[in-house]
Amino acid sequence: MDTARYRAEMSDEERAAITNAIWLCRDCHGLIDKDPLRFPSELLILWKEAHEKKLVDQIGKPGDVIRKFAADRELKSLGDLPLYAEQLIREKPDHWEYMLTAELLDFHLAPVLRKARDLSQGLIVKPSAPLPRDEIFTWLHRKVIELSEAPNTFLALIEEIKVSWGPPGLPGEAANINHVCQLFAQAADYLVTIAEEIRFTYLPEGFEGLARALVEGALFPLKRMPELAAFIRSIFSQDAPSGAHHFELVLELPEGWAGRVAREMQVAKNAFLRDR
Numbered sequence: 662m663d664t665a666r667y668r669a670e671m672s673d674e675e676r677a678a679i680t681n682a683i684w685l686c687r688d689c690h691g692l693i694d695k696d697p698l699r700f701p702s703e704l705l706i707l708w709k710e711a712h713e714k715k716l717v718d719q720i721g722k723p724g725d726v727i728r729k730f731a732a733d734r735e736l737k738s739l740g741d742l743p744l745y746a747e748q749l750i751r752e753k754p755d756h757w758e759y760m761l762t763a764e765l766l767d768f769h770l771a772p773v774l775r776k777a778r779d780l781s782q783g784l785i786v787k788p789s790a791p792l793p794r795d796e797i798f799t800w801l802h803r804k805v806i807e808l809s810e811a812p813n814t815f816l817a818l819i820e821e822i823k824v825s826w827g828p829p830g831l832p833g834e835a836a837n838i839n840h841v842c843q844l845f846a847q848a849a850d851y852l853v854t855i856a857e858e859i860r861f862t863y864l865p866e867g868f869e870g871l872a873r874a875l876v877e878g879a880l881f882p883l884k885r886m887p888e889l890a891a892f893i894r895s896i897f898s899q900d901a902p903s904g905a906h907h908f909e910l911v912l913e914l915p916e917g918w919a920g921r922v923a924r925e926m927q928v929a930k931n932a933f934l935r936d937r
Contacts, residue, residue: 681745683709706744710751739839743768750835756897758826758833763890765839769846770886777853777883780860781876789863797864797933801871805922807855808878814848819889849886855879867932871925878914878922885913 683705685693693700732751736742739750746764749757779785792800821841827833856879859872915921 681748703744706748710748735835739836742839753832758838759893759897761835762822762826762838762842763893765842766845766890766893767887769842770849770890773846773850773853774883774886776850777856777880780853780856781880785857785860787857787861789861791863794865797868798930800862801875801926801929804855804859804875808852808875811848811852811882814851815845818845818848822889845889849883852879852883864929865933865936867936868929871922871929874918874922874925878918881915881918882913 693705736747736750742750743764746761746768749761749764754760776785818841821844822838825833825837825841856876859875859879862872864872
């Protein structure tokens, strides 16, 4: 299927859920299906929300009004979210916590991954900042340590994601899910920041290979970040998801990266000593 409204990353359960449905007359149904650019999914969601609000205001019971007020207040506290995430929070269908996690991971990671792609393609320009000569190797070693410690943060965050879903049999909290997804994206952005710092720090001649290796090492793990949301969606693409599932995010570095860094570090040291 290939239309402007089709989202390949959605699971079958998400597509079949009430949150992804809108009831229309036959004529409007045909008109909208034939023109997805004029009627994008965001517009349809807003139509649906506006109509539901009108019904609640006109014929809703007191409980409906209270629930809508509570949902509006919850969404306001969470800030800007994609419309589908807002729907999940409002309607809370079966397995909403997991589908919300996948949606918010994609949402919060998107600008980080875009920035990483721009940086790797040389589309970002900044003035280079020089380092004092006697601080160069201390600074470089610190960057290597920062890169080596990053995986521990992601492992801890994956555990926090599971905690945000709530205890077995009890619902999770949208605020907790959003918070940990934001933290996950911030940790990814930290890797981009390291790469950016290295890329735009002026290093002496002979350090070019080392700088390239470190930048590649910082950006390479980001390629696997979308796998977590995809894994969650894959579970709920089943008709009746059940059982235990295990996900392991392996933050790999480029093959032979450690040896390459060691070699380039020696090249840099030799160049540094020659220029003394």
